Amino acid sequence: xxxxxxxxxxxxxxxxxxxxxLSDVLRDHLHLRGTKVSCGTGRCGSCTxxxxxxxxxxxxxxxxxxxxxxxxxxxxxxxxxxPLHPVQEAMVSCHGVQCGACTPGMVMTLSTxxxxxxxxxxxxxxxxxxxxxxxxxxxxxxxxxxxxxxxATRTPREDRP
Amino acid sequence: xxxxxxxxxxxVEVPGSVDEAVRRLAELGPDGAALAGGxxxxxxxxxxxxxVALHRIAELRGVAAGTWGxxxxxxxxxxxxLPPALRALRxxxxxxxxxxxxxxxxxxxxxxxxxxxxxxxxxxxLALDATVEVATTAGRHRIGVEGYLRSAHGxxxxxxxxxxxxxxxxxxxxxxxxxxxxxxxxxxYALVSVAISADLDGAGVAxxxxxxxxxxxxxxxxxxxxxxxxAGTTLDEAAARAAGQAAxxxxxxxxxxxxxxxxxxxxxxxxxxxxxxxxLTDPATDHDTGEAP
Numbered sequence: 001x002x003x004x005x006x007x008x009x010x011x012x013x014x015x016x017x018x019x020x021x022l023s024d025v026l027r028d029h030l031h032l033r034g035t036k037v038s039c040g041t042g043r044c045g046s047c048t049x050x051x052x053x054x055x056x057x058x059x060x061x062x063x064x065x066x067x068x069x070x071x072x073x074x075x076x077x078x079x080x081x082x083p084l085h086p087v088q089e090a091m092v093s094c095h096g097v098q099c100g101a102c103t104p105g106m107v108m109t110l111s112t113x114x115x116x117x118x119x120x121x122x123x124x125x126x127x128x129x130x131x132x133x134x135x136x137x138x139x140x141x142x143x144x145x146x147x148x149x150x151x152a153t154r155t156p157r158e159d160r161p
Numbered sequence: 162x163x164x165x166x167x168x169x170x171x172x173v174e175v176p177g178s179v180d181e182a183v184r185r186l187a188e189l190g191p192d193g194a195a196l197a198g199g200x201x202x203x204x205x206x207x208x209x210x211x212x213v214a215l216h217r218i219a220e221l222r223g224v225a226a227g228t229w230g231x232x233x234x235x236x237x238x239x240x241x242x243l244p245p246a247l248r249a250l251r252x253x254x255x256x257x258x259x260x261x262x263x264x265x266x267x268x269x270x271x272x273x274x275x276x277x278x279x280x281x282x283x284x285x286x287l288a289l290d291a292t293v294e295v296a297t298t299a300g301r302h303r304i305g306v307e308g309y310l311r312s313a314h315g316x317x318x319x320x321x322x323x324x325x326x327x328x329x330x331x332x333x334x335x336x337x338x339x340x341x342x343x344x345x346x347x348x349x350y351a352l353v354s355v356a357i358s359a360d361l362d363g364a365g366v367a368x369x370x371x372x373x374x375x376x377x378x379x380x381x382x383x384x385x386x387x388x389x390x391x392a393g394t395t396l397d398e399a400a401a402r403a404a405g406q407a408a409x410x411x412x413x414x415x416x417x418x419x420x421x422x423x424x425x426x427x428x429x430x431x432x433x434x435x436x437x438x439x440x441l442t443d444p445a446t447d448h449d450t451g452e453a454p
Contacts, residue, residue: 001172042200057262062212068216113260130260
């Protein structure tokens, strides 16, 4: 069965059974391997992508349900030759990246969360991250990165230090 | 762009109406299953050959006063302006799982997930005395959620019975609340979940108490012993703990990797106290950050 998706602003067509997880389509068919599959059961958050305006676990999402709305993966968060997304910048500056396996999912969850919560406190960030596991246990710096990114997003780029 | 998939994945059919979905589910029988958000079915070790996806059926969506379409997500329920009488449903939806799942997992999927002892919306809807509209090949009917769950999870369940919506009434004076306990702060299956609904008179004295306990036994269920313990009280902490002890005396708890059965019974009074406190939360002073308790 052919499925027509919009991934990172581009049209894509894949011929797979409709029950194929979106994560498999992204990684194996569209070669977008920024989306990680760690647990494969929707528990760890490393496969998080954006579907429309929602963060979703792509390992649990049948591709047949992904046709109606645009998909954004970590590869689509910033242009290849453009500046990093504020969450990505903050993950670097706050040392929020250790082994990196959870990082794309963390970035997708946080960028989606900050779109609707411009001025979160640390508790809200932790709640937003309940679906993302960091096996390096580097949570404090990831929460710092989220708060830093939120502050940066509220400050126009040219006014940042 | 094609590459071999590692596993045989179900094919997906996309009916445009409830009648068409019911007809296909009837024809497919055990080889088909209704697909809502997919967060439970996609983890099935033995999925059917065909998913009948419901996402194009507009009738199954939408939240109206006291009625929620089967495809209403946990996130939508958590954000809905539910009155204090229906607070248990909101708290259950808001604290269930974590954002990536709440954004996708549906009310209909939660009620129909087989073998899911920890389904959060189930005890909430049991305590709220919810009714559901069901479509079958013989037409539509509305039944109580308790009877629906008994038939939908029984051995002779009708594979073509499709949940259309759920609803509950919200009389003035009714309050409800929900609490769950997890190993970490949140984001996991509950070890114990408790939903309480009661009608409070002018002095705050409870009548028409309904209590449901989830996660402890294989399926959530009403607990008349706890209801009797709460009737005539003001849902204060001592009364709630006593009701939890009454529930612990009659429940047969499960062991699993997260917790042994005895532990679930030990914590029941504390979780009852939290659920009762959720009932009494004043909506006017409820500065809810969305953080899981």
